[in-house]
Amino acid sequence: MSQKIPVGILGATGAVGQNYIYLLQNHPWFEVSYIAASPRSAGKSYREVVASKWLLGANIPEGVADLIIEDANDASKALGRCRFVFSALELDSKDEIKALENAYAALGIPVVSNASAHRWSEDVPMLIPEINADHISVIDAQRKTHGWDKGFVAVKPNCSLQSYMTPIWALMQAGYEVKRMFVTTMQAVSGAGYPGVPSLDMIDNVVPYIGGEEEKSEKEPLKILGKVENGKIVNFGGLKVSAHCNRVPVINGHTACISLEFGDKKPSLAEVEKIWREFRALPQELDLPFAPRQPIIVRSEANRPQPRRDRDEDKGMAVSVGRLRECPLFDIRFVGLSHNTVRGAAGGGILNAELLKAKGYLA
Amino acid sequence: MSQKIPVGILGATGAVGQNYIYLLQNHPWFEVSYIAASPRSAGKSYREVVASKWLLGANIPEGVADLIIEDANDASKALGRCRFVFSALELDSKDEIKALENAYAALGIPVVSNASAHRWSEDVPMLIPEINADHISVIDAQRKTHGWDKGFVAVKPNCSLQSYMTPIWALMQAGYEVKRMFVTTMQAVSGAGYPGVPSLDMIDNVVPYIGGEEEKSEKEPLKILGKVENGKIVNFGGLKVSAHCNRVPVINGHTACISLEFGDKKPSLAEVEKIWREFRALPQELDLPFAPRQPIIVRSEANRPQPRRDRDEDKGMAVSVGRLRECPLFDIRFVGLSHNTVRGAAGGGILNAELLKAKGYLA
Amino acid sequence: MSQKIPVGILGATGAVGQNYIYLLQNHPWFEVSYIAASPRSAGKSYREVVASKWLLGANIPEGVADLIIEDANDASKALGRCRFVFSALELDSKDEIKALENAYAALGIPVVSNASAHRWSEDVPMLIPEINADHISVIDAQRKTHGWDKGFVAVKPNCSLQSYMTPIWALMQAGYEVKRMFVTTMQAVSGAGYPGVPSLDMIDNVVPYIGGEEEKSEKEPLKILGKVENGKIVNFGGLKVSAHCNRVPVINGHTACISLEFGDKKPSLAEVEKIWREFRALPQELDLPFAPRQPIIVRSEANRPQPRRDRDEDKGMAVSVGRLRECPLFDIRFVGLSHNTVRGAAGGGILNAELLKAKGYLA
Amino acid sequence: MSQKIPVGILGATGAVGQNYIYLLQNHPWFEVSYIAASPRSAGKSYREVVASKWLLGANIPEGVADLIIEDANDASKALGRCRFVFSALELDSKDEIKALENAYAALGIPVVSNASAHRWSEDVPMLIPEINADHISVIDAQRKTHGWDKGFVAVKPNCSLQSYMTPIWALMQAGYEVKRMFVTTMQAVSGAGYPGVPSLDMIDNVVPYIGGEEEKSEKEPLKILGKVENGKIVNFGGLKVSAHCNRVPVINGHTACISLEFGDKKPSLAEVEKIWREFRALPQELDLPFAPRQPIIVRSEANRPQPRRDRDEDKGMAVSVGRLRECPLFDIRFVGLSHNTVRGAAGGGILNAELLKAKGYLA
Missing domain, CATH: 3.40.50.720 (NAD(P)-binding Rossmann-like Domain)
Known part of the structure; x- marks a missing residue:
């Protein structure tokens, strides 16, 4: 039995x-x-x-x-x-x-x-x-x-938060305040369930709107990063987010383009990459069955991560990041990707x- | 004859x-x-x-x-x-x-x-x-x-600039300085010519990189907005741009998600919309054959503009904008779209x- | 007025x-x-x-x-x-x-x-x-x-009949009995209406089934080709059809692969092509506004007709045919295409x- | 070592x-x-x-x-x-x-x-x-x-033969001559290698032609089914094939619509299904590592097999068949599918x- x-x-x-x-x-x-x-x-x-x-x-x-x-x-x-x-x-x-x-x-x-x-x-x-x-x-x-x-x-x-919240948290935990974040997502159709998005809206098209998604993307990080006080979660007040959310003709895998502004202490690109590569947390320590061995995978190719190539990494539970570079307006920018129905759901x-x-x- | x-x-x-x-x-x-x-x-x-x-x-x-x-x-x-x-x-x-x-x-x-x-x-x-x-x-x-x-x-x-430069110029011309701009593009495959992007890279996928495109997007606006002095064009120094450029499975039509920060003088959303709707310029005055009658079309539907629905507006020469709303980090944000091989080429x-x-x- | x-x-x-x-x-x-x-x-x-x-x-x-x-x-x-x-x-x-x-x-x-x-x-x-x-x-x-x-x-x-019934009729009218026809269709998603086919069923996929479509494809030609007797239409008995109908990731345009078996009198490929090119009928004679000037357009390129390139021919009302060649089992084979929501609806x-x-x- | x-x-x-x-x-x-x-x-x-x-x-x-x-x-x-x-x-x-x-x-x-x-x-x-x-x-x-x-x-x-040759062989081996076969394929872009098919030819489109593919599809079965005589393979003479080959916007998985005509001895649909379900051959007897345990998988759903759902069956090495039904012109018809880069390459x-x-x- x-x-x-x-x-x-x-x-x-x-x-x-x-x-x-x-x-x-x-x-x-x-x-x-x-x-x-x-x-x-x-x-x-x-x-x-x-x-x-x-x-x-x-x-x-x-x-x-x-x-x-x-x-x-x-x-x-x-x-x-x-x-x-x-x-x-x-x-x-x-x-x-x-x-x-x-x-x-x-x-x-x-x-x-x-x-x-x-x-x-x-x-x-x-x-x-x-x-x-x-x-x-x-x-x-x-x-x-x-x-x-x-x-x-x-x-x-x-679901779409997962493509960038762990990378951001890794930086925060390493001592770098993230004060402001621009994020533009390109989200897979599986995120809308079934039957979900009609193919007449998705073949040869982009829909630059997902109902309620931008609000969730701007608000939920504050609770995720919050602190427990007296049996309640008190939202984090130190981060402001602006999110543009789009639906694209992809089956699985939410991609996000992100620009971050740090507080006074700013990591170099090399430090960011090192922090991401070395990041491990409780699920890895406990060796939980669905925990990715390496939660954040850093791609060095110029054109990655891509949903079809990277979404299944480590049982679909890892977040892939790439295109790490300086941002002319904020401090750094990068692309994050995670499997929306696996890691994200x-x-x-x-x-x-x-x-x-x-x-x-x-x- | x-x-x-x-x-x-x-x-x-x-x-x-x-x-x-x-x-x-x-x-x-x-x-x-x-x-x-x-x-x-x-x-x-x-x-x-x-x-x-x-x-x-x-x-x-x-x-x-x-x-x-x-x-x-x-x-x-x-x-x-x-x-x-x-x-x-x-x-x-x-x-x-x-x-x-x-x-x-x-x-x-x-x-x-x-x-x-x-x-x-x-x-x-x-x-x-x-x-x-x-x-x-x-x-x-x-x-x-x-x-x-x-x-x-x-x-x-x-080509991809066209989805937002005219809307931005219309605001500048109306007296509102645009100081900083975040833009994330989702660009059609026709922009890469023929044979261009392999279908193995594009079906069920997004490629978050287009060689040289981000550099052009950040630099070319400065010349476009420049001034003529002594027979030369002197670049505009008042705007800073951060661009993320992506390739998506769309035949024609580049879509852009944009956040703008104004100078001290900031228009209301209603003013922005009014400026865009009323914007006309020399090509319209001269009634040039390829000039769109209305250079900037403002969509009020929640999920527009979309490439397949909006790219062909006014012979493919108009820019469509929509989703105008306030930005939690900058001042306003919106979505811009233009036909990349017509208006853009x-x-x-x-x-x-x-x-x-x-x-x-x-x- | x-x-x-x-x-x-x-x-x-x-x-x-x-x-x-x-x-x-x-x-x-x-x-x-x-x-x-x-x-x-x-x-x-x-x-x-x-x-x-x-x-x-x-x-x-x-x-x-x-x-x-x-x-x-x-x-x-x-x-x-x-x-x-x-x-x-x-x-x-x-x-x-x-x-x-x-x-x-x-x-x-x-x-x-x-x-x-x-x-x-x-x-x-x-x-x-x-x-x-x-x-x-x-x-x-x-x-x-x-x-x-x-x-x-x-x-x-x-709708899907339209991609081949006029070409077949042109041959019949020219004196060549068509006795048997194999047809395999690849049909656009617009044929299923809106919301219609979910994008989760259509991106990176083919659905080899459309409810009721094969029955219609096999039966309707018999009435279309029927004769009027005593105020009723008597179905044509001289044609047998086998249809395989598939849904493919195309917005508009139904494509059909067809093999035909003639009666004893068989046209050469050159005759078939000539008949198609020269075919005109009552709508053309009457010069009806929606009548295509040339009802059947013959493509000579090896890889045509294709939905995205050919569906809009002559206001979307013409049928495009191509790849006319001999069939190892029947007499001739070819590819037919028509715009399913225009000509077909x-x-x-x-x-x-x-x-x-x-x-x-x-x- | x-x-x-x-x-x-x-x-x-x-x-x-x-x-x-x-x-x-x-x-x-x-x-x-x-x-x-x-x-x-x-x-x-x-x-x-x-x-x-x-x-x-x-x-x-x-x-x-x-x-x-x-x-x-x-x-x-x-x-x-x-x-x-x-x-x-x-x-x-x-x-x-x-x-x-x-x-x-x-x-x-x-x-x-x-x-x-x-x-x-x-x-x-x-x-x-x-x-x-x-x-x-x-x-x-x-x-x-x-x-x-x-x-x-x-x-x-x-590659595209694989979607139907094993099912046909299973019937032949069970004592039913297959005399004539119509096949129309809908083939994945991965079959054309990389870069292969341009996305401008494949998004919202079908290409009804693959160079040399129909000739291979009509000729190769004869050698596959041939007999060894004096150290040479003598082609089988008892089967005639007509093939229409198409390229569709699918990453992996070739789908084929097939009609078969048997010799005098004709199996019932129930017999066909039984033969397919029970078919095993030498690779299964030898338990070869890449041998599918069940070479032919029979789907009973009305709308299967489909490339995205069925191509990966049994390590991508099984052939999936479905929609088995009588053919108005020949004897039976069905849909076959196999993974073109795995089973087919x-x-x-x-x-x-x-x-x-x-x-x-x-x-």
Whole structure:
């Protein structure tokens, strides 16, 4: 019998849900035992509902294909079927998602969420494990507030941030304040889910707008970089961001062009590169299964990173950077790239769960 | 008999040369009477050389298809065959292009060039007719220096600038200094000519690098905005630019994300929009055939401009702007778009020639 | 005041409806005066509903943008507002479309339809004006059967047929029986409407299936080539077709690879080419505004026709053929191409209406 | 020390050569020890020459990146450096390739070739190991003819055949003659190498022509299905093929639409499916490292196989088929798909080498 931890997927039929199922195949710690989706899919097998829209290679993983989908709205169905759930809920209402995630937590089922509903709850950590693993500690306050025993909610930030937040954090941690950042993203269509972006909008075209994306890109870094005080996360006040977000005809991989202004202390380009190459953090120390061995990969070719060439680096969990050079207006500029559905979504959620497990929160 | 001015095309078989031939069909003033290319094409008909690589719709324009290609290296062949030439030369060596363009000018054949060779010759105007038509006056000094009678060289700037230089100039002209500009471009593959970018680099991909493009984007605006003093163009010193240039899977149309910082006097968003909508310049006053009636088109939809929807506006000669909003770091930001092979290349060259004609330089 | 015939568009907000509005700009005979769509759009201006999803260039045509959308389900609203309607209805139920189109006809409003609902009504002509203009005569029987005075319904066949039916008909008309045909299509995404095909299914991919398309491709030619007997169209029995239909990452233009087997009398390749080049039919004789001057354009280049290069030939109404060569199994093979949303949809519908007008059916 | 067989790659810097190097990473039997290319690359490290055009993921495999490239024209350089070579030579002249491959063989270095030069040498086997492993026996005659001791040349057929030859062979082997076949291919751009197809020809386009491809598709099956007689391969005379070959905007994966006519004995659709599902051959019996466990994968979804979803099945070595249905003209029709650079090129070459090794020809 499997000794792995049984896990559930909420919103299992959508694009992010499919990614969780795809990435959790052969996971050394976790095993998908429970899948839930909207009431209209409930009662059907996963294969039956998803076969014609499966996005990830040829086949739905055996072992999940024949599971019967439950109604995600009824949290009690999950009791005894899984130790925690990954939430990939895609409801229109953030309030409904929040209420539903809370319902699972209240029943003692921790929720590791990809949804944006709880990102601004001040006692919910928004984790990039290489950056703010210490934010986990607010879970204790969260449990106390709600009177939850074992349950809790933890979230991850928006996908496109991942292409540059770890590189920036590495510099900050090395003692260089980053005061201002311009970022222009070129984001893959998989970020919009399925069916997502119509091909009539994307072949031979760029769409210079993604609803809500610029706001998230400018605001979420402040919480990610925040400090825990009295069981709450207090946003960082030292960074200002301007983001332009674009959709481009790429399947996977968000690319970002970034210019940074440092505080008084400014690293040389050589120092920046050295800091990035040598950066390691808690996920690497703990040797978590989904942790990239080298979180930041520095490319020296003139024309890299590129989504199709670099997105899959180190299981799709590494961030690739390149074109590091001086900026005529700020201090440095570079290009960052990460795999939006792996590092930026399901893979990032799995790494969060691994960290929480390692820290004893999924016992 | 046609009363039109006979014109020649140097580099007629390449992508830009094809665009000149395509756009000059039915031109009210000019008629292609002479085509020249590399020695290996010389002596063959245009159809014979270009049929299998014609890029612009189904057919090579009748009237050009059967012209015999001459050797572009021999300027004397053009004597008596055309009143001036459009240069779309694509030689590896800028010095060779410069020497060759000078050879035509020396023979009394004006050269309206798309090549970059002469962009930094201080007595060669680098024209965007809506911005710096007055730079034409350096041609007199140029002729004097070289001892040329009727010949001269005039050039146009790099294609991607066109997506934002006219909007910026409109603001400057209205009294608002633009001090600093961040620009990130997403450029079409037609900008790289033919064969140009391999499809293996472009399907499902972005290439975050275009050789030399960022340097041009940061430097050329300073000459465009410069002042004529003593027969030379003195660069503008009041603007600093940081450019990130990317290649994306789009056939035509360069898109740019721009943030601007003004001097002390700052326009409101409403003022910016009003200035752009009302902007008209000399090409509009002169009612030049290729002048867009409205040089700057302001889109109010949230997701525009887009290359496939907006590039062809007003014969491909208008610049479309949209997403005008405040910038958290600088003052305003917006998206600009123009057709890179029309406004940004052959169409821009034709407008330059029209202006020169109107000003008496092509008599 | 305009002397043009006022026309209505049913299903005006969808992709085909948009195409009608786009193509009818400046039409010499017709003018859009009435637009109708689903009840949820009714009462709003066309601009308000369509602005964010307008597919055809930068702007909704002035003159239509401010029209108020009516409820297409209420045919009586169209009375006095237009002399006939183009139907681009996209309801799920063919029976509902049929009933609705009949309702307009019953009120005396002729329906020129792009929908497939009535394609198999034996007294409804399915027109390609170059092939079966004589089928119009069944309208008399149709009117009699239904007791309609001025109203009637006429339809056009499926879009992908257009890439090869006229070439085949030209050969048949020249006396060469076509007995068997293999056809493999590579169809543009615009054929699926908007939002249509998700970009996640189309970037770096081919989908070798289009629901219902192969059945239509195998069956509709038999009616198109049929004979009118006793007020009904009797299908042609002499042709058998096998169709493989595929979706490819192309915006507009359906390409088809075709092999033909003739009866005992077989034309040479030279004869085939001559027949195609010289083919003209009633629309050309009548000089209808949307009739291509040359219905079949023969390309001699080895690698043509191609969608992006050839789809727009002669207003998008010509069929381009190429790669004519012998077939090792049948007699000849070739590649055919037509613009699916122009010749294959709205443009074809407009040509049908022009023919009906010329024949006195839209008086 | 490695006990693996040292192998060389001729034409190591091209697209196929890169694929060999990529796929041979961690091969259990073979290890790349020698790389050769054109004289202008000779003397440089592989990394130096290939870094800016490496096509397969982020990095050139360590262990090859620092190898120094030798001049492929000098076969003697390979002596003592590798036991056999994979030829991915891309010279313009087939005669030169033939002479060069012979030169290696003459020196005792077997050549497992991807080039087409020797495909029609009647004593050179053109192998698809699941179909004609017995053709290997002509190597004995080949050696005798040339007076070679250990050297020989073996080749593989054209890439696009692979999408349907194994399925057809499976039916033939089960006792059903296939007499006639229509095939229309939609081929990936990687089949044209690098730089290969310009993106200006491929974005929003289809090119209905690939030079020489239809001829290969119609002729090569006859040798593949041939019989060995007196040390020569005698072509099969019982099959006639008509092929239409197209290039589509897909990175990897050739898709084919196929109609088959059987002899008098015709299988039901259920029998066809059963034969395909159960088909196994020598590579599977020998459990060769690159052999797909199930050579033919039958998809039951309506819209499969698709290149992006199915090309990577079983290491990219399986053929996926789907849409099996009756043909109105012939007997059955279906869609076949295989990975053109893996199964169709380098992976197929490696499987050939494995078979030759297992049969004692690479001792």
